[in-house]
Amino acid sequence: MTTTHEVRSQVAVTTTGSPLLSVRGLSVSYAPPKKAASLGTGAALSEADLDVRAGEVVGIVGETGSGKTTLARATVGLVRPVAGSIGFAGEDVGSLRGRALRAFRRSGQVQLVFQDPLRSLDPDLTVADVVREPLDIARTLDRRERDERVDDSLRLVGLDPVAVRGRLPRELSGGQRQRVSIARAISTRPRLLFCDEPVSALDVSNRNLVLNLLDRLRTELGLAVIIIAHDLSSLAGIADRVAVFYRGRIVEQGPIRAVLEQPxxxxxxxxxxxxxSVERRADxxxxxxxxxxxxxxxxxxxxxxxxxxxxxxxxxxxxxxxxxxxxxxxxxxxxxxxxxxxxxxxxxxxxxxxxxxxxxxx
Amino acid sequence: MSSLPDPRAERTLEVSGLQVSVGDHLVAVQDVSFSIGRGESVGLVGESGSGKTLTCRAVLGLLPASGAIDHGRITLGDGADEVELTALRRSAWDRVRGLRLGAVFQDPASYLNPSLTVGHQLAEQLRVKRRLSRKDAHHRSVELFAEVGLRDPDAVFHQYPHQLSGGMLQRVLIAIAVSCEPELLIADEATTALDVVIQAEILALLRRLRETHGLSLLLVTHDLAVVAETCERILVMYGGQIVESGPTEQVLRNPQHPYTQALMGVATIGDWQRRTLDVIPGQPPAAGEEMPGCRFAPRCVFASDRCTTGPVDLTDLGQDRAARCVLVEQPTAQAPTKKVSA
Known part of the structure; x- marks a missing residue:
């Protein structure tokens, strides 16, 4: 485990080491074309290239329908790409089919966190059930280890397992709920966390709490984190790099500071x-x-x-x-x-x- | 607010001593007083549960079934046009809501009928409220759609809500809200669900409508930055009370209440250098939670015994500013400047 400082200096260099996720020429279409030559009208993502390394936070911004969520869905194997490859830890997960695809999805190496935990968490499951479910599906741990992992995951997101284990999602505050969905996502110890607008539904103070948490997890667990947001400024304090999407294409990517200051x-x-901006007057x-x-x-x-x-x-x-x-x-x-x-x-x-x-x- | 509005200015809205309770006599909004002058834009800022939405629903006469105004006055207009809204009966509300009070909300699609064209829904408003003929209503609708910045308004008139984007639907709702030339437009999180480019355009549209129609604006939002860009005056709500008010620029340059300071700390997020973002520790009080003193005290870094002994009143600081904090009561005391971080 490297320290925070070391991870940051690695991030600053970003050229060493092979990326954990390497997306090349990825195109996804929801209305597959009849001819292979064109993408048809349902093109949701066109020729996207994106690299994400372990310990790195990459932001994705763009308006509704710009292909952000489609990239997430393709990466976890929920939609099949029309063209291109999705390299994850050296394997092309875009070409996985059948049993191999199911095994990859169930392994929990890539996990998703959604925008509104009130809608994405099962209202009838207790916090412990919610967090344990991916472990039950992955089937890599025995019962006792799963219970321990549930408590570990809750502690990692800053919740007291004894206090929250038996509660239902509606009995938690918005910030706590989002932390539970992050605990669920990290319970299988994924290598890549894909967060789809994790803070859009939260108040400012809870928003910062969750962003700080994601920043901490990437150092403590060596996670690669992708955060989808609909504005650049909410990524400013956390992302190392940012990719800007427009109508299914990446139109710009680079280090966050450069992209924000000199687009x-x-x-x-x-x-x-x-x-x-609150502090705009000076400049x-x-x-x-x-x-x-x-x-x-x-x-x-x-x-x-x-x-x-x-x-x-x-x-x-x-x-x-x-x-x-x-x-x-x-x-x-x-x-x-x-x-x-x-x-x-x-x-x-x-x-x-x-x-x-x-x-x-x- | 304790400071009086400029007596020369025409007043559009005056709220005084408003208390709203929900459910089983839980006081969710207490001691809320403020006024909005003609053409003025006022921003009401607070986190969820701060009572900002209940306050604006009370003004609109649209409290949830479990909510009720315990006491307080809400007065719309000035002089001969003055109406006491808390005393209105349902039939009288129909002559106020839509005509003198317009409102737009966060999710425009849910306020439009999906089976009618948007033009039909605007024209209906004009025919019912303004008694325009079918032809005049159509004509005026197209004009209004053009005025709110919809491209090709003739075509938009015949489109259904599902054919328009979120930003376009919000423009349609704004067109409906201003169609009868209201004195006051209430925008409750009207740009929250939109992406920043569209949000900036909608805020620019609201600014323009204020200039061209002399419209007063009450902008309710959780986003301090939106108020900074749009409003002349700001009201900061916390736990059902106004904790600070004043001209936006002065309040943001030199906030007096620790909560406003903390809010600014967490809102100024657009700083790429910052690795650890500020958070306000703890949770806001639940609606109706009884607390003897300052409602922010449990989360406040400056809190002392003085804060929890008795009710803290809004202190007039002069120059149209007020804050509800024991630290501002002494004229000689320096304003707390320490940053809240965790």
Whole structure:
């Protein structure tokens, strides 16, 4: 077990060691195409590339329907990819079928935590039952070991096993419930924890409690953690890297600080500019405003196929954008990738005198 | 609030000494007083269970069946238009709600009829409340849809709720809420479920409607940052009471109540350098939980015996500010500045 400090310095380097999760060219479609050549209209995820290492927290942001949850579902083997691979600890779990897929799912190496524990926890099961269930399914421990593991897991998330073991989900506060669902997720000692909006339903103080807990678990258990969020700012204090999703594509990824402070993709810039802030007054002048990042008029009609996913809403879109750009490294910036033809130049074209918001888009 | 509103300003809403109980005489909101001037935007901030939603439901006359106003006055309008809302009967409510009071809530889809087009639902409001003809109502509906920033309003008129995104539905609800030119719009967590880009757009829309219609706004939210961006004045609620109030900028620059300070500590999360995020230890009191003194005392790092001996009143600090804390009572005492962290 490494110390917190060592894990962080490893994270800072991020180039050493092979990733625990390595997603390559992953495409998922909910309405499979008839011809293998196109993805059809149900494409939920297109050509996603993502690496996650042990001890790392990776954030995923994007609006509703941008493919965040689809990536989670594909990684735990709930949906079958159309193309691409999902490498987990050296094995392609995307190609697992039948008995092998079931064995992988039941092993509990990858676990999910959901947004609303009141809806995702069985209301008739006690906390102990809820936490033990994945162990009963994995069948790797005997009865006594399972009981011990349940108590261990509850202690790890900061709950007193004696006090909460026999309670029902509705008898707990929102923050406690979310901690129970995390205890359930870590009871099988997974290597990767996929948290789907774990704090969106929580109050601010409970939100920070849960985020701190996830940060602690990744060091104590050497977990890789992926946190899905719908805004960048709630990842700022916790994630090492972030991947920004838009309409089923990763449009930018890189270290959180770089992505937040110097977004390379106009959509990331719009996300960062739109986030409300309590402490905004000091750097007001340097900050981009959402109006600067929205197209001035209704814009041109883009073809439906092959066009950049963000072109419709992008003020910098031009002829080249009829071809979806690939996710490529950002020049002069290590560890950053962006899928934008004008990633290096759009800042120069910003309209700094743009005082009045001309339009709001629906 | 103890400070009086500017006598020159027209008053839209005045709430004084409001107490709301739920269930078996559990006092969930107590001693809540505030006023909203014409065109003013006021943010009501608090965690879940702080009583912010019950307060705004009381103003709307939409308390849950188990809830009741024990005492207090809620007055809408000024001078000749003044209406005492707590005394209204049901038929009189129909001439206030929708016409003089508009409201939008967190989940727009659940406030619209899924089997009717959104245009139909807006036009119906105009025909019933405004007595417009079918043709005029249609025409005005399309105008309103354009005004709230819906692209292609003619097409939107004929669409069903399921065909629109969450952000578009919230615009539809805002169009319905402002269709009869209300004096006050209450937005209860209206942007909470939306992604940040859409949230910023909806907040910009609310700002614009205030400017163009002279609309007053009561924004109820758990997100301090949303209030910081949108509201001129802020009311911080905790455990059913207002614990601090004042102009947003001053309150956030120099919060007087330890809870406001703690809330700011946990809200300023957008700092990539911070590894350990602030938390407020403990849990807020349950609704109706009886406590002799300050309701925040069990979680407060500055708490002393003085805090729990008797009720703590809201202290007028001048310049339209007030705080409910024993530490602010002495004019010479320095405001507590220590950061709460865990």
């Amino acid at each position: 390379a993709h106009p959509y990331t810039a719009l996300l960062a500019a739109s986030a409300p 007001e002048a340097d900050r981009l405003r959402p109006e600067q990042l929205q197209p001035a008029a209704a814009g041109r009609a883009w073809p439906s196929d092959g066009v950049c996913v963000f072109a419709q809403r992008c003020p910098f879109a031009h002829d080249a954008c009829t071809d979806q750009p690939a996710l490529v490294p950002v020049p002069h910036d290590t560890g950053r990738q962006a899928a934008c033809h004008v990633a290096a130049t759009w800042r120069d074209r910003l309209d700094h005198d743009h005082e009045q918001p001309t339009r709001e888009s629906a």
